Amino acid sequence: MRPQIEFINSKQMLWEDKPIFPIQDNLKYKTLSRDYNTHETSLLIKYPPGWVLSNEITLNVDEEFFVLEGAITVNQQKYTENCYGFFPAGYTRKGFSQSEGAIVLTFFSEKYKDIRIRDTSNLNNLVKYVSLYEEGWDTDYIGIDSPEIASSGSRKKLLRTDPANGDQSWLMGIIPSYQESKVESHPVVQECYIIKGEIYGNCGLMIEGSYFWRPRDILHGPYGSKTGCTIFSRAIGGKLIVDYYDLTEPFQFVDNFKPQIPLEYSNFSKKNLPSKRY
Numbered sequence: 001m002r003p004q005i006e007f008i009n010s011k012q013m014l015w016e017d018k019p020i021f022p023i024q025d026n027l028k029y030k031t032l033s034r035d036y037n038t039h040e041t042s043l044l045i046k047y048p049p050g051w052v053l054s055n056e057i058t059l060n061v062d063e064e065f066f067v068l069e070g071a072i073t074v075n076q077q078k079y080t081e082n083c084y085g086f087f088p089a090g091y092t093r094k095g096f097s098q099s100e101g102a103i104v105l106t107f108f109s110e111k112y113k114d115i116r117i118r119d120t121s122n123l124n125n126l127v128k129y130v131s132l133y134e135e136g137w138d139t140d141y142i143g144i145d146s147p148e149i150a151s152s153g154s155r156k157k158l159l160r161t162d163p164a165n166g167d168q169s170w171l172m173g174i175i176p177s178y179q180e181s182k183v184e185s186h187p188v189v190q191e192c193y194i195i196k197g198e199i200y201g202n203c204g205l206m207i208e209g210s211y212f213w214r215p216r217d218i219l220h221g222p223y224g225s226k227t228g229c230t231i232f233s234r235a236i237g238g239k240l241i242v243d244y245y246d247l248t249e250p251f252q253f254v255d256n257f258k259p260q261i262p263l264e265y266s267n268f269s270k271k272n273l274p275s276k277r278y
């Protein structure tokens with residue numbers, strides 16, 4: 001179980017040298033959230049220029065990642081900005097290298113360790129490579145139950161739907177001047193990272209680098225964005241389902257800063273300043 005963390009700004013966190021997990025040293029980390037029972041973890045990893053892992057490595061966990069800056073190369077596939085992959089437990093990396101340095105949003109499904117045993121039983125979950133820049137947005141909103149966003153003309157890119165449990169990951173491309181007319185809840189966890197742009201919500205103004213983990217059934221919204229924004233989003237516990245409720249007052253672009261966070265995250269949840277002021 002993870003507590004609600006809604007929201008923090010990863011840019012207010014310091015990079016930590018100490019690896020959370022015992023394998024990959026010489027990297028830097030920001031732990032966005034973590035389940036202390038299962039060790040399921042969401043984090044930013046900073047790969048320094050020239051970092052190489054030449055040994056073959058097979059992990060006991062699912063590793064999901066999205067490149068925010070720079071590039072990494074795994075199994076001779078280069079992942080640059082806005083590229084995504086999902087490597088299921090048992091998937092072997094025959095080489096992991098990069099020469100430019102990178103900041104990568106990364107999710108591990110439990111405690112990370114190199115098991116050195118190949119396992120192909122989960123390979124139907126493999127998403128080897130997706131690039132938003134190369135492929136563009138989906139031309140429809142099929143697969144993600146989010147009618148209010150869909151009807152606004154915003155776009156999505158579905159990255160994966162887990163064939164066993166329905167968990168989903170997707171990118172949202174929210175149009176500028178977007179305003180919601182409903183509040184909502186989901187019967188699943190939602191986890192989001194703001195890649196670019198800004199978005200107002202009931203916990204305040206989220207900007208580039210803002211992150212939240214929201215347990216199921218928590219009422220939230222309405223949201224609105226002056227600039228438009230790109231968001232990395234995950235639904236955990238099944239596919240995203242939206243239950244809507246009418247607003248009692250119309251949406252306003254007001255920064256009602258009310259973070260819902262555990263005490264240990266309070267240093268990372270100071271009020272965001274809009275990225276541009278006139």
Ligand SMILES: [Fe+2]
Nearest residue numbers: 184186190220
């Ligand atoms: Fe939502």
